[in-house]
Amino acid sequence: SVAVFIVASMPFVKKHQDRHLLILGFIIQTVGLVLIVVWQWPFWHHTHLNLAQFIVGAVLIGIGYPLSSSFMYAIYSKVLNPRFQGTKMGWLTAGGSLARMLGPLWATFAYNTGGTELLFLSTAGLVMLATLVTIIFYRKLVPHPDYTIAAITGVSV
16 A cells, blocks of 8 residues: 555645545545446346456555545644644544454445445445545644644744
8 A cells, every 4th residue: 555655646745735635535445446346237147246347446446545544644643733643643543443343343244234235335435425524624624733833944832
């Protein structure tokens, strides 16, 4: 994911805001998740996932996830008050760890209940929800004033 981040995002970082690239990562990831769902268009008589469909979906997820993850952490660290940044970044990391523990349990349940359609479409739904929340709070996702002052002056607050 580091290689994807370097190759896919570095040329764009200076031209676009973090918020734009976060939303782009979410959209790419959502398209990849939806592509993996066993939709057999235009071959309705097939019952298995087309290999090309899987490869394209996996590549899009492989690009979208590192973009969204990296920029989500970057935006979160800039929005926080620098005095409490360490503690709150720790809470964010703990939340991610909890998700990595519960995620496989949820994925197993979703797959056993509804197959790949439920698993990948519900995951795409969560990513779309994250995109919607990002768009709703778009104007509030700006660097904290103390962070901006420290970045300009080089003096930590």
